[in-house]
Amino acid sequence: MRKAVFGLLFLGLASLTFAQDRPKDEVRTVELEGVVLTSPNYAYLAEVQNAESSEVVKKLERKVASFDLKESPIYNKIDKAYEVFFSNSKGKILAVYDDNGKILSAFERFGDVIVPDPIRNTVFQAYPDWKMNSNKYLVTYYHDKGAKKTYYFQLEKNNKKKNLKLTWEGMEY
Numbered sequence: 001m002r003k004a005v006f007g008l009l010f011l012g013l014a015s016l017t018f019a020q021d022r023p024k025d026e027v028r029t030v031e032l033e034g035v036v037l038t039s040p041n042y043a044y045l046a047e048v049q050n051a052e053s054s055e056v057v058k059k060l061e062r063k064v065a066s067f068d069l070k071e072s073p074i075y076n077k078i079d080k081a082y083e084v085f086f087s088n089s090k091g092k093i094l095a096v097y098d099d100n101g102k103i104l105s106a107f108e109r110f111g112d113v114i115v116p117d118p119i120r121n122t123v124f125q126a127y128p129d130w131k132m133n134s135n136k137y138l139v140t141y142y143h144d145k146g147a148k149k150t151y152y153f154q155l156e157k158n159n160k161k162k163n164l165k166l167t168w169e170g171m172e173y
Helices: 002-019 042-048 055-065 117-126
Strands: 030-032 035-037 081-087 091-098 103-111 131-142 146-157 160-167
Touching: 042 055, 042 103, 042 131, 042 146, 055 081, 055 091, 055 103, 117 146, 117 160
Parallel strands: none
Antiparallel strands: 030 035, 081 091, 091 103, 103 131, 131 146, 146 160
8 A cells, every 4th residue: 555655646746747847949939027038049930930831841940949059068168159950851950059049040951841832833823734843942041131042843744844943932033
């Protein structure tokens, strides 16, 4: 009986400690009576993400924005900039952080992601009956210049191939 009571007590305390954990990749805005606290990399997320962006892309970008440089083993209080590489199954991001953990620049490359509707509609209206073979999504971000988002497509029709380059808004150039 005594072992059962201690076992239940242990399980109860263990479940309470796990209930207090919060995911580390969460980026939140907290409002306190006229004071707004945000992640130092909120500007990065605002520039690189759109509502229509692929979830795979958004997830990796959130991971980059929530990265805590000062908790990382590469942080040494001497260097002024730190390069950190992130990747998942569809792409990779190379981010450069300053010594306070703010993103100075980021270079993103994703392959074969779900293409947002405005982009996909533009391609298929301009090239009906063509099949999309592959796509690449590249983002270049600089904290003082903003983000440049570009899609590259390879289309195929009757053994003919065509390569396209489009901005995020869907304008071909």
